[in-house]
Amino acid sequence: MAERAILEITRHSQGPDVQEHEFSRIERAPAYRLVYDAIERQILAGRLRVGDPLPAETQLAEQFGVNRSTVREGIRLLEQSGLVERDGGKRPRISVPHYLDLASSASRALILHMVTFRELWEASMVLEPAIAERAAGHIDEKGLADLSANIAAMTAEVEGIETGRPADVYGFVGLDRAFHEILANVCGNRVLALAHEPVTSLFIPAGRIILPRLKTYRRVLDAHRYIFDCLVAGDAPGARTWMHKHMDDFRRAYELTALSLDTSLDAASLGMVNGTAQAHSR
Amino acid sequence: MAERAILEITRHSQGPDVQEHEFSRIERAPAYRLVYDAIERQILAGRLRVGDPLPAETQLAEQFGVNRSTVREGIRLLEQSGLVERDGGKRPRISVPHYLDLASSASRALILHMVTFRELWEASMVLEPAIAERAAGHIDEKGLADLSANIAAMTAEVEGIETGRPADVYGFVGLDRAFHEILANVCGNRVLALAHEPVTSLFIPAGRIILPRLKTYRRVLDAHRYIFDCLVAGDAPGARTWMHKHMDDFRRAYELTALSLDTSLDAASLGMVNGTAQAHSR
DNA sequence: ACAGTCCGTTTGTCGGACAATTCCAATTAC
DNA sequence: GTAATTGGAATTGTCCGACAAACGGACTGT
Numbered sequence: 001m002a003e004r005a006i007l008e009i010t011r012h013s014q015g016p017d018v019q020e021h022e023f024s025r026i027e028r029a030p031a032y033r034l035v036y037d038a039i040e041r042q043i044l045a046g047r048l049r050v051g052d053p054l055p056a057e058t059q060l061a062e063q064f065g066v067n068r069s070t071v072r073e074g075i076r077l078l079e080q081s082g083l084v085e086r087d088g089g090k091r092p093r094i095s096v097p098h099y100l101d102l103a104s105s106a107s108r109a110l111i112l113h114m115v116t117f118r119e120l121w122e123a124s125m126v127l128e129p130a131i132a133e134r135a136a137g138h139i140d141e142k143g144l145a146d147l148s149a150n151i152a153a154m155t156a157e158v159e160g161i162e163t164g165r166p167a168d169v170y171g172f173v174g175l176d177r178a179f180h181e182i183l184a185n186v187c188g189n190r191v192l193a194l195a196h197e198p199v200t201s202l203f204i205p206a207g208r209i210i211l212p213r214l215k216t217y218r219r220v221l222d223a224h225r226y227i228f229d230c231l232v233a234g235d236a237p238g239a240r241t242w243m244h245k246h247m248d249d250f251r252r253a254y255e256l257t258a259l260s261l262d263t264s265l266d267a268a269s270l271g272m273v274n275g276t277a278q279a280h281s282r
Numbered sequence: 283m284a285e286r287a288i289l290e291i292t293r294h295s296q297g298p299d300v301q302e303h304e305f306s307r308i309e310r311a312p313a314y315r316l317v318y319d320a321i322e323r324q325i326l327a328g329r330l331r332v333g334d335p336l337p338a339e340t341q342l343a344e345q346f347g348v349n350r351s352t353v354r355e356g357i358r359l360l361e362q363s364g365l366v367e368r369d370g371g372k373r374p375r376i377s378v379p380h381y382l383d384l385a386s387s388a389s390r391a392l393i394l395h396m397v398t399f400r401e402l403w404e405a406s407m408v409l410e411p412a413i414a415e416r417a418a419g420h421i422d423e424k425g426l427a428d429l430s431a432n433i434a435a436m437t438a439e440v441e442g443i444e445t446g447r448p449a450d451v452y453g454f455v456g457l458d459r460a461f462h463e464i465l466a467n468v469c470g471n472r473v474l475a476l477a478h479e480p481v482t483s484l485f486i487p488a489g490r491i492i493l494p495r496l497k498t499y500r501r502v503l504d505a506h507r508y509i510f511d512c513l514v515a516g517d518a519p520g521a522r523t524w525m526h527k528h529m530d531d532f533r534r535a536y537e538l539t540a541l542s543l544d545t546s547l548d549a550a551s552l553g554m555v556n557g558t559a560q561a562h563s564r
Numbered sequence: 565a566c567a568g569t570c571c572g573t574t575t576g577t578c579g580g581a582c583a584a585t586t587c588c589a590a591t592t593a594c
Numbered sequence: 595g596t597a598a599t600t601g602g603a604a605t606t607g608t609c610c611g612a613c614a615a616a617c618g619g620a621c622t623g624t
Contacts, residue, residue, distance in 0.1 A: 031577070056605060056606090058605080066578085067577060069354075069576095069578075070578080072606090076362070088310075088586095090587095091606085096391065097391045099395065105379070110381055112379070122471050189401045191402055191480060191484070194480060312607060339575070340573095348609085373574075
C-alpha cells in the first residue's frame with residue numbers, strides 16, 4: 001500500500017502562513033531539484049537502501065508526475081553529490097559518498113579561492129602531528145606494511161637521484177602524499193581524515209615547487225623513516241614530535257625558495273585538472 | 283578565431299594503441315559527463331571567468347555537437363558541484379564554490395558512515411583550540427561585534443531558561459554553532475575553516491542530545507564569554523586554554539548522559555534532512 | 565526622467581522516438 | 595542435469611521538436 005507513496009514530491013507551495021504586512025519570500029525551486037530533494041530524503045531516511053538499484057527513470061517519472069527528462073536532471077544532481085553511482089552502462093545504484101571523494105572537490109574550491117601557502121602550512125601544523133600521534137596507537141599490520149612499502153619505494157627513488165639519475169618529481173611528490181594519506185586513514189578518526197584530505201591535496205602543487213629547487217629528497221625520506229619507527233614502537237609523542245619537525249622543515253624549505261608564504265596556490269601550478277578528472281572517473 | 287574552439291569536447295576514443303593480445307579496457311563516458319568535464323576545464327583554466335553567465339544551452343549544444351538535453355544534464359552536474367549558480371530564473375552564472383558549502387555535504391557523508399562521538403570530539407579537540415588561538419590574533423571589529431551579538435542572544439536565552447521558560451534547544455544549539463563558526467571564519471585561515479566545518483555540523487545533533495538532558499546552558503555561555511574576553515584582549519594562549527576546557531566539558535557532559543562515546547551519530551538522531559535541504563537552497 | 569509595453573532570448577518542462585546495453589528467463593546443446 | 599546460447603523485455607543514453615513562463619532590453623508615451 002505504501003508502495004505508491006514511497007516517493008512523493010513536495011512542491012513547497014508556501015502555505016497560507018503569510019503575515020499581513022510582510023510577505024515571506026516566494027520560493028520556486030525547479031522540478032528537477034524537487035526530484036533531487038525527494039530522492040535524497042528517501043536515501044537519508046533509509047527507505048532507499050545503499051546498494052539497491054535506483055528505480056527506473058520511467059517509474060520515477062510516473063510516480064513524481066513529471067517527465068523523464070526532468071527526472072534525469074534530478075538524477076544528475078544525485079550523481080554529482082555522490083548519492084548514486086553508475087558503473088558503466090548498468091543500473092545506477094544508491095551509494096554512500098566516500099568522504100574523501102568530497103574532500104577533493106573541497107581542495108579544488110580552496111585553490112580557486114587562492115589560499116596562501118601560509119594557511120596550508122598552519123593547518124598542516126595543526127592536523128599532521130595530531131594524526132601522527134593517534135596513528136601510533138591505532139595502526140595495524142596492514143597499515144605498517146603499506147607504510148613500509150611506501151618508504152621502500154621512496155628510498156629507491158632517493159638513492160637513484162643521489163647516483164645522478166634525473167629526479168621524478170611527480171612520482172616523489174605522489175609517494176610523499178601517499179605516506180601522509182596512509183597515516184590519516186589509519187589514525188582511527190574519520191573526521192580528522194576528512195579534515196586532513198584537502199591539506200594533502202594542496203601539498204602536491206607546493207611540493208612540486210619546492211623539491212626540484214632545493215632537492216630535499218633525502219630529508220623528507222629521513223623524516224618519514226623516523227615517524228615510521230615511532231609508529232612501530234607505538235611511541236605516540238615521538239611520532240607527533242617528528243611529524244612536527246617534518247612540517248616545519250617544509251615551511252623552511254618554502255622560505256628558502258624565496259617565495260613568500262603569502263603567495264597563493266593558484267590553479268596554474270596545478271596538476272589540478274588531472275586531479276579532478278581522476279576524481280570523477282571512479 | 284579561437285571563438286569556436288573555446289569549448290571543445292573530447293571523446294576519449296582510445297586511439298589505436300591497443301596491444302596485440304590484450305585489449306585495453308574501452309572507456310565510454312556518457313556525453314553529458316564529457317560536457318561537464320569540458321566546461322569544468324574551461325572554468326578551472328580561467329577561460330570562463332567567475333561571474334560571467336554560462337553560454338546559452340542551445341549555443342553549447344551546437345558547439346559540442348550534442349543535443350540540448352545532454353547539455354542540460356551536464357549543467358546539472360556543474361550545478362551540484364557548485365561551479366555554476368542559478369539565481370531564480372535568471373541565466374546561470376559561473377561561480378566559485380564556497381568551501382563551506384562543500385563541507386556540509388562532507389558532514390552528511392560522515393554521518394552516513396556512522397562516525398562516533400569520540401571521533402567528533404577528538405577532531406574538535408584538535409581544531410577548535412587551534413582556531414581560537416589564531417582568532418585572537420586576527421579578529422577584526424566586525425568579528426567582535428558578531429560574537430558580541432551572539433553572546434547577547436545566548437545570554438537572553440539562558441536567563442529566560444533560568445526563570446522557568448521552556449528551553450528552545452534548537453535555537454540554543456544554533457547559537458552555539460554560530461559562535462564556533464564565526465570563530466573559524468575570522469581565524470584568518472580558510473583551510474582550517476574548511477576542516478572545521480564538518481565538526482560544527484556534527485555538533486548539532488550531539489548538542490541536541492546533551493543539552494536537554496543536562497541543562498548545561500549556563501556553562502556553555504560562560505565558556506563562550508571567557509573565550510570572547512580573551513579575544514578582545516588579544517590573549518591567544520588564553521583563548522586556546524578556554525576553548526580546550528570548553529571542548530572537554532562537552533565530552534564530560536556526553537559521558538554523563540550515559541551514552542557511550544563510541545555510539546555513532548546516525549541520520550535519525552538529527553535534523554539532517556533539514557540541514558541538507560537548507561544547504562541546497564542557497 | 566520615468567513608467568509601461570512589446571518582443572526576442574533563454575530556461576524549464578513536456579512528449580515521443582530509437583539505438584545500444586543489460587537483465588532475465590526460456591531454450592538448446594552437451 | 596548442467597552449461598551455453600539466444601531471444602525478448604527493460605533500461606539508459608541520446609536525439610528531436612515543441613511550448614509556456616520568465617527575463618532582458620529596446621522602444622514608446624508622458
